[in-house]
Amino acid sequence: MMERIFRIFRFNPETDKEPYYDTFTIEVQDTWTILDGLNAIKWHHDGTLSYRRSCRHGICGSCAMMINGKNDLACEKQISSVKGEITVEPLKGFPVTRDLMVDQTHFFEGLRLVKPWLINHTAPPTDKERLQTPEDRKLLDGTWECILCGACTSSCPAFWDNDSFLGPAALLKAYRYICDTRDEGLDERIGILDSKVGVWRCHTIFNCVEACPKDLNPTNAIVQLRRRLIQEKL
Amino acid sequence: MRDRGIGSGGVMGWFFQRLTGIVLVPVLLVHLLTMHRYHDHGLAWEQVTNLMINPYWKALEITFLVLALYHAFNGLYALFQDYVKSSGVRLVLFSLTVLGGLVLFIVGVVTVLSIQSPGLVGTAGKVLP
Amino acid sequence: MMYRWHAGYVAWLMNRISGVLITFYLVLHIWVIHHLSHGPETYKKVMDILSSKIFMFFELALIGVVLYHMMNGIRIILVDFGNAVWSHKTVFWVLMAIGIVLYVICVWELAGGFLGLIHHEASAMQIAP
Amino acid sequence: MKFELTYHKHDVVVVGAGIAGLYAALKTSAKVDTAVLSKVYPTRSHSGAAQGGCAASLGNMMEDHWEWHMYDTVRGSDFLGDQDAQELLVREAVPVMYEMEHLGVPFDRTEQGRIAQRPFGGHFGNFGKSPMMRSCYAADRTGHAQLHCLYEQCVKNEVRFYNEFYALTLIIKDGVCQGVVAWDVNGGGLHVFHAKAVHLATGGYGRCWKITSNSMANTGDGLSLVMRQGLPLEDMEFVQFHPTGVWKHGMLISEAARGEGGYLINDKGERFMENYAKAKMELAPRDVVSRAEQTEINEGRGIKGQDCVHIDLRHLGKEKIITRLPQVRELALKFVGLDMIDSPIPIQPTAHYSMGGIPVNLDTQVLRDTGKTAVPGLYASGECACVSVHGANRLGTNSTLECAVYGRIGGIKMLDYVCKHPGHDDLPEDAAEMAREEIEHLLSTAGTKSGVRPVELRDRMQETMSENVAVFRQAEDLKKQVGICQDLRQEYKKVAIDDGGIKANTDLIEAIELGHMLDYAYMIAQCALERPECRGAHWRTDHPGRNDKKWLKHTLAWLHGDEIRIEYKPVVITRFQPEERKY
Numbered sequence A: 001m002m003e004r005i006f007r008i009f010r011f012n013p014e015t016d017k018e019p020y021y022d023t024f025t026i027e028v029q030d031t032w033t034i035l036d037g038l039n040a041i042k043w044h045h046d047g048t049l050s051y052r053r054s055c056r057h058g059i060c061g062s063c064a065m066m067i068n069g070k071n072d073l074a075c076e077k078q079i080s081s082v083k084g085e086i087t088v089e090p091l092k093g094f095p096v097t098r099d100l101m102v103d104q105t106h107f108f109e110g111l112r113l114v115k116p117w118l119i120n121h122t123a124p125p126t127d128k129e130r131l132q133t134p135e136d137r138k139l140l141d142g143t144w145e146c147i148l149c150g151a152c153t154s155s156c157p158a159f160w161d162n163d164s165f166l167g168p169a170a171l172l173k174a175y176r177y178i179c180d181t182r183d184e185g186l187d188e189r190i191g192i193l194d195s196k197v198g199v200w201r202c203h204t205i206f207n208c209v210e211a212c213p214k215d216l217n218p219t220n221a222i223v224q225l226r227r228r229l230i231q232e233k234l
Numbered sequence B: 001m002r003d004r005g006i007g008s009g010g011v012m013g014w015f016f017q018r019l020t021g022i023v024l025v026p027v028l029l030v031h032l033l034t035m036h037r038y039h040d041h042g043l044a045w046e047q048v049t050n051l052m053i054n055p056y057w058k059a060l061e062i063t064f065l066v067l068a069l070y071h072a073f074n075g076l077y078a079l080f081q082d083y084v085k086s087s088g089v090r091l092v093l094f095s096l097t098v099l100g101g102l103v104l105f106i107v108g109v110v111t112v113l114s115i116q117s118p119g120l121v122g123t124a125g126k127v128l129p
Numbered sequence C: 001m002m003y004r005w006h007a008g009y010v011a012w013l014m015n016r017i018s019g020v021l022i023t024f025y026l027v028l029h030i031w032v033i034h035h036l037s038h039g040p041e042t043y044k045k046v047m048d049i050l051s052s053k054i055f056m057f058f059e060l061a062l063i064g065v066v067l068y069h070m071m072n073g074i075r076i077i078l079v080d081f082g083n084a085v086w087s088h089k090t091v092f093w094v095l096m097a098i099g100i101v102l103y104v105i106c107v108w109e110l111a112g113g114f115l116g117l118i119h120h121e122a123s124a125m126q127i128a129p
Numbered sequence D: 001m002k003f004e005l006t007y008h009k010h011d012v013v014v015v016g017a018g019i020a021g022l023y024a025a026l027k028t029s030a031k032v033d034t035a036v037l038s039k040v041y042p043t044r045s046h047s048g049a050a051q052g053g054c055a056a057s058l059g060n061m062m063e064d065h066w067e068w069h070m071y072d073t074v075r076g077s078d079f080l081g082d083q084d085a086q087e088l089l090v091r092e093a094v095p096v097m098y099e100m101e102h103l104g105v106p107f108d109r110t111e112q113g114r115i116a117q118r119p120f121g122g123h124f125g126n127f128g129k130s131p132m133m134r135s136c137y138a139a140d141r142t143g144h145a146q147l148h149c150l151y152e153q154c155v156k157n158e159v160r161f162y163n164e165f166y167a168l169t170l171i172i173k174d175g176v177c178q179g180v181v182a183w184d185v186n187g188g189g190l191h192v193f194h195a196k197a198v199h200l201a202t203g204g205y206g207r208c209w210k211i212t213s214n215s216m217a218n219t220g221d222g223l224s225l226v227m228r229q230g231l232p233l234e235d236m237e238f239v240q241f242h243p244t245g246v247w248k249h250g251m252l253i254s255e256a257a258r259g260e261g262g263y264l265i266n267d268k269g270e271r272f273m274e275n276y277a278k279a280k281m282e283l284a285p286r287d288v289v290s291r292a293e294q295t296e297i298n299e300g301r302g303i304k305g306q307d308c309v310h311i312d313l314r315h316l317g318k319e320k321i322i323t324r325l326p327q328v329r330e331l332a333l334k335f336v337g338l339d340m341i342d343s344p345i346p347i348q349p350t351a352h353y354s355m356g357g358i359p360v361n362l363d364t365q366v367l368r369d370t371g372k373t374a375v376p377g378l379y380a381s382g383e384c385a386c387v388s389v390h391g392a393n394r395l396g397t398n399s400t401l402e403c404a405v406y407g408r409i410g411g412i413k414m415l416d417y418v419c420k421h422p423g424h425d426d427l428p429e430d431a432a433e434m435a436r437e438e439i440e441h442l443l444s445t446a447g448t449k450s451g452v453r454p455v456e457l458r459d460r461m462q463e464t465m466s467e468n469v470a471v472f473r474q475a476e477d478l479k480k481q482v483g484i485c486q487d488l489r490q491e492y493k494k495v496a497i498d499d500g501g502i503k504a505n506t507d508l509i510e511a512i513e514l515g516h517m518l519d520y521a522y523m524i525a526q527c528a529l530e531r532p533e534c535r536g537a538h539w540r541t542d543h544p545g546r547n548d549k550k551w552l553k554h555t556l557a558w559l560h561g562d563e564i565r566i567e568y569k570p571v572v573i574t575r576f577q578p579e580e581r582k583y
């Protein structure tokens, strides 16, 4: 048990004109994560604190937020790994719904635009799987693990400046399908990828790679997509 | 939030930004190292004209001019795409970048071509203020 | 706010700013140099101003900016067409180191350093008609 | 406070966006207007946490047949599963797995390019004789791969998603389901969804225990929605406890840790499994290992006398831990801050899977009695439902399979039903009254300092459930727990929340969830009390042994006000007669 100070971004659109920071000093156990800390605050100090959480072990993507200036999953971040006062803020770049909750409607809408589903024009065998070699399957590694937490898109300066930019998560998803040997949908996706909200708006800033709590590399996906587009277009 | 209407792509602009960038590396270095000598109060008029009379140097300088202008103004336009929200204003700015680029290109080419022989002034020089 | 000052962000921001700065300079430069075509007197006048201490300082700073933009540009191109997407940080620092070396060379050279002293006459000979 | 009602009309409304709900929606959305309500974004559903895989007798690695899979499932269920449902499950498993591949799930592959399969506890070849590789997997994120793929397919089919909408009540008029009332968590506001068919796929209910591997959203809402309409729940006493939950946190350390040779150690440094399962040691079935751990803890041999034992992997060596168990190691690093390479990890049994739930028939229609009477227009599948394929104990990798198979069947059957019902029936006038009362009452308590805080009740419920209705059960404890649950339900009436806001009021949501949990926790305790035998995950120390003569039957329980009424219905037995379950 030891005392830690949480400095938490607060904003309730119903009552507050401006966001402000609330400070809570709580007793934490040494195995606690930031999420445990937030829970303790919500349950024992201030029930009005709002945030999202579900799985508690970094697979659902609910609890992405900015912890001491870095995007992380609150449920995976050990309190003991953070020194001093702990500042918790909502993901940047998305409108704040309340406190640590942000509105990700636009984020998921962007995802929809890249047609994130397998596009294949030949009917699959009826009583069997489509074949795919282990090597071809390996191409998908580093793409399909994305939990859509939004930490990457939220860290991307190109997205801050221009939120119509699809952002790294949607582009990673596009690449997940385009590099799937079972997929034939490049043509259908070229329109959006090559558009003024597509891959060319990324300036190779790498914040997204830095931010991804699952250690994925959206920049690589974007770079690969550009290569494909250049092959197609030039 | 801006609408995400599918608009003109950007593959050309993006690709040529890299291409010109790469070609600029040697060209720019050569240009810098030959033309921007500051000892002795900069290159003397004669030195420059001596260099520039050589058609290869002329070609090199014009290449540099074209590449740098394209790269610079294409780069500026990339900025506008990021920061300017209205597509109307973007169109105006696009026209301005193209126009500006062209004007500077003419000025530059005229300058380079005007150097006909060491110590002589090209007649073209008088055309522009 | 870490992402404001994260290396990748700063690198890009500086790239953008440097790009705009150089573009600005390029426009000026084309304008100024076109005085070449006005004959030796005008050129000399302009050059005298330009090679004053203060302008020399600007020019040296500019070369730094150009080299930064160039080296970072190379990094971006290596990410786009090479394999640097997995090692962009290392590549960045290696290129910056090269950039610094290049800068030192340029300064020596342009400000009349050893290369310039040794080659000055020879090069003048070479380009003489 | 008076809320405007917003009305929506859809052919099908699915509540829950896990594998089950999404599969159902995928099937109906091919032809009819389908909406999905989910209290979390679909990709945040608990299905994404499933790791090990999804069983199907594809036979890609070695000879396999659905009969073998069925035998394992029947035996695993300790003969309480309905064999018609189990047969459907394992037969459909094969085409469903292929369909999921066609939809785009990135399964791992064999050298021949087919779906790769791996061994998993409880699955055998040749009727329990030889080890079997039956679990289709995508690394250790199979559920994640399936969930995302199904979500994306639903997006493609233009399913209308109402994300972060919390279903509060069902609308049932004249015994027919007409829709559901939901609360818009972000925007605030009551929404009435008028539908020809409603499908509940609200997932498991492990959250009423203190230590659980379940996500925080697994509060069993679908169960109370049904229960509060005077409909029964089935086999609620059967809840699986997994032996390797991270101490104090409860999230799962994969079975692979024991599979690779991890030891379980008590405070004296003994490999205590020697005293419980000398042959299989740590690799004995989940319930056996969980009971062994709990015995050690109860008898004071937990580490430093605490409620945990150690899983020790140090003898495997750094190399093996890093290459074979990277995820497990990372989990331990992140949640207990310990590195398996040089430190044992504290673990304890954790509430993991809910076998019981909403009784449904093979068409996933919700049943209203011990016979075959269904509630027209109301369907359920996935972990919240009980068809029952898992009986008294489920096999690993059979549950995502159940979600897929029965979610899919549910979709197909609803489509039939909806196509036969061209128009919507009229909604009752007071469709939203129950929901409105609940919300308005809770909001009106905001800030009143005199009430009970929900967290107090929840902590008490979770702690006592973990004490009294866990791995070991006995009449005395269960009776005590029934009493506690009754008290807690009374006290819940005096609950007061902090937050009176309308928008994104998660305090309100947690209070509603607590109400649901108290209802079904009460039912679990009562059902457990009324089954004096040991079967599968239900272990009564005061009534050793399975009693097929008296107890080979399903429990159906109704909540009438504060009373629980219990009836029984027979188990469907087709191919395999009950025998002793030995491993």
Ligand SMILES: Cc1cc2nc3c(=O)[nH]c(=O)nc-3n(C[C@H](O)[C@H](O)[C@H](O)COP(=O)(O)OP(=O)(O)OC[C@H]3O[C@@H](n4cnc5c(N)ncnc54)[C@H](O)[C@@H]3O)c2cc1C
Pocket: D015, D016, D017, D018, D019, D020, D021, D037, D038, D039, D040, D041, D042, D045, D046, D047, D048, D049, D050, D051, D052, D053, D054, D055, D143, D165, D166, D167, D168, D201, D202, D203, D204, D213, D214, D215, D217, D218, D220, D221, D222, D252, D352, D353, D381, D382, D383, D384, D396, D397, D398, D399, D400, D401, D403
């Ligand atoms: C850690 C862990 C590992 C597992 N590994 C495996 C495995 O390897 N193989 C396997 O077969 N099984 C595994 N399981 C079990 C399996 O994951 C679950 O049984 C299965 O995912 C349940 O899916 P579902 O579709 O029924 O519900 P869930 O995926 O739990 O989804 C429930 C949905 O209902 C919604 N919902 C709930 N209440 C409401 C409400 N009131 N209003 C609106 N929406 C609501 C939620 O938002 C959510 O979308 C594992 C379970 C755990 C805990």
Ligand code: HEM
Pocket: A203, A204, B017, B018, B020, B021, B022, B024, B025, B028, B068, B071, B072, B073, B074, B075, B076, B078, B079, C015, C016, C017, C018, C019, C020, C022, C023, C026, C069, C070, C071, C072, C073, C074, C076, C077
């Ligand atoms: C010397 C070699 C050069 C290289 C390798 C280079 C490379 C690049 C690259 C790769 C970009 C794209 C950056 C991005 O998309 O984020 C870029 C942008 C730009 N460059 Fe260059 N460049 C060079 C020289 C120049 C010069 C000489 C100028 C100006 C005269 C210039 C002006 C610009 C501008 C204005 C931009 C746009 C900035 C932005 O979009 O952020 N560059 N450069």
Ligand code: SF4
Pocket: A145, A146, A147, A148, A149, A150, A151, A152, A153, A168, A169, A172, A211, A212, A213, A214, A215, A216, A218
């Ligand atoms: S790429 Fe990483 S950061 Fe981005 S959404 Fe996916 S998991 Fe989150």
Ligand code: F3S
Pocket: A155, A156, A157, A158, A159, A167, A168, A201, A202, A203, A204, A205, A206, A207, A208, A209, A218, A219, A222
């Ligand atoms: S941070 Fe943004 S600019 Fe590109 S490399 Fe990542 S998407």
Ligand code: FES
Pocket: A052, A053, A054, A055, A056, A057, A058, A059, A060, A061, A062, A063, A064, A073, A074, A075, A076
């Ligand atoms: S709660 Fe699921 S990722 Fe944190």
